[in-house]
Amino acid sequence: MDSQAISLVKASFKAVAAVQDGPSTLARNFYALLFARHPEVRDFFPAAMDVQRERLITAIQYAIDRLEDSGQIILYLQQLGRDHRKYGVEDAHYVGVSEALIAAIAEFPSAEPWTDELEQAWRDVLALLSATMMDAANAESGPPAWGATVVEHLQVREDVSITRLQLDEPMDYLAGQYVSVQVPSRPRMWRYLSPANPANDQGIVEFHVRKVSGGWVSPAIVSQTLEGERWLLGSPLGDLKVRNDTDRDILMIGSGTGIAPLRAQILQMAQRGQSRRVHVFFAGRYPCDLYDLGTLWALAEQNPWLTVVPVTEEDEDPWWYRGPSSASLPGMHRRLTGKVGEVVADFGTWAERDIQLIGSESMVKTTKFRLHAAGTPPENIRHDPTY
Numbered sequence: 001m002d003s004q005a006i007s008l009v010k011a012s013f014k015a016v017a018a019v020q021d022g023p024s025t026l027a028r029n030f031y032a033l034l035f036a037r038h039p040e041v042r043d044f045f046p047a048a049m050d051v052q053r054e055r056l057i058t059a060i061q062y063a064i065d066r067l068e069d070s071g072q073i074i075l076y077l078q079q080l081g082r083d084h085r086k087y088g089v090e091d092a093h094y095v096g097v098s099e100a101l102i103a104a105i106a107e108f109p110s111a112e113p114w115t116d117e118l119e120q121a122w123r124d125v126l127a128l129l130s131a132t133m134m135d136a137a138n139a140e141s142g143p144p145a146w147g148a149t150v151v152e153h154l155q156v157r158e159d160v161s162i163t164r165l166q167l168d169e170p171m172d173y174l175a176g177q178y179v180s181v182q183v184p185s186r187p188r189m190w191r192y193l194s195p196a197n198p199a200n201d202q203g204i205v206e207f208h209v210r211k212v213s214g215g216w217v218s219p220a221i222v223s224q225t226l227e228g229e230r231w232l233l234g235s236p237l238g239d240l241k242v243r244n245d246t247d248r249d250i251l252m253i254g255s256g257t258g259i260a261p262l263r264a265q266i267l268q269m270a271q272r273g274q275s276r277r278v279h280v281f282f283a284g285r286y287p288c289d290l291y292d293l294g295t296l297w298a299l300a301e302q303n304p305w306l307t308v309v310p311v312t313e314e315d316e317d318p319w320w321y322r323g324p325s326s327a328s329l330p331g332m333h334r335r336l337t338g339k340v341g342e343v344v345a346d347f348g349t350w351a352e353r354d355i356q357l358i359g360s361e362s363m364v365k366t367t368k369f370r371l372h373a374a375g376t377p378p379e380n381i382r383h384d385p386t387y
């Protein structure tokens, strides 16, 4: 891709971002144009578009920011293209989306004058993104989405559930990846969830979900899921995995249900007879947030390469919590108190480790900062999605 075109497109997106609420205004204008010109695609999208309106624009920005690093961005776009099959997206739709986006940017009152050269640069970039997504989608022989039946649903805390599903056909995801999921009570509101177990021939997949207060989908999953109901799952996404280009020991830090993709990888390492050492810090605000400590502890007892350290910000469960305390199992590593980033950094630099971090955006950012300040090389730290 021509570097002059890339710089023009980057500068034009920067001008949008510089305006207050620029990206959300651009997203609103883009969807208004798209739905006016192509009413047939409106049904692909959820009825309420307020929460996720910017996702497509953010993705385009993410891709444009990394156009020079084509390896990283191609994998992302290929996964996105395969996953877009679940909406019913076909090649022709990419033209409509690209034209609507170009029109929305051209009309945007930004500092960049709209020239033929800028328009051509946008066309080239969007053609490249679209072609990468379409080619991957067209080359894929698996189903556009996997049907699955809920076989078990446990509400393990007031705000956390564990749901096991039987897939209609096994899915070949990598431990650490995530998928988008649609539940029957929330049609077209796809949300990402990370399987907590590795892919298997039986087609059993397990999700751990935490209720986000005020959220559209997670409270419905946690409180209303019924055995026998049918879910839909999109194609596997993400690149979080145990790297096999190094034999460095591993440090995993997971907060709340962020433990799920780490648990999937640990289970897989246990199945394969892992030899590298793995340290896992399982973090939560209260001891009761460590809802899956029992499983991790049982794995640590059976696998000498695995060390599990519980960390909570508060020492006691909240007054309203009435369930069992899982944070003090016999023989287990003493639970440590504090912000997980500080606790982990207090152990040393972890410079020789491959590190995976999963949790909220603020937990990932502060833990990365702490580790970096303690001397951990940033290139050893991985997390998904890219904050």
Ligand SMILES: Cc1cc2nc3c(=O)[nH]c(=O)nc-3n(C[C@H](O)[C@H](O)[C@H](O)COP(=O)(O)OP(=O)(O)OC[C@H]3O[C@@H](n4cnc5c(N)ncnc54)[C@H](O)[C@@H]3O)c2cc1C
Pocket: 051, 178, 191, 192, 193, 194, 195, 207, 208, 209, 210, 211, 212, 213, 214, 215, 216, 217, 218, 219, 257, 260, 360, 384, 385
């Ligand atoms: C790669 C990836 C993997 C994920 N894996 C899991 C998983 O395994 N288990 C799981 O429970 N969740 C997981 N999530 C989060 C999940 O996809 C949803 O975002 C979350 O369940 C909220 O959806 P909702 O519909 O309830 O809230 P929405 O209706 O989408 O959002 C409602 C409001 O809550 C805010 N909000 C959204 N998410 C959070 C949050 N996590 N914390 C605080 N505020 C939030 C939104 O900004 C919005 O203002 C993952 C997210 C990503 C990006």
Ligand code: HEM
Pocket: 041, 044, 045, 046, 049, 052, 053, 055, 056, 059, 060, 080, 083, 084, 087, 089, 093, 094, 095, 097, 126, 129, 130, 133, 180, 188, 189, 190
């Ligand atoms: C340049 C090409 C495109 C890019 C980079 C892109 C990117 C994205 C991203 C990142 C998301 C959010 C993640 C997800 O839910 O999977 C998304 C959602 C979506 N995209 Fe695309 N997309 C492109 C083209 C298209 C096309 C051609 C269509 C067809 C009309 C389409 C329809 C959708 C729909 C229906 C959603 C779900 C929105 C929601 O749940 O709110 N996209 N897109």
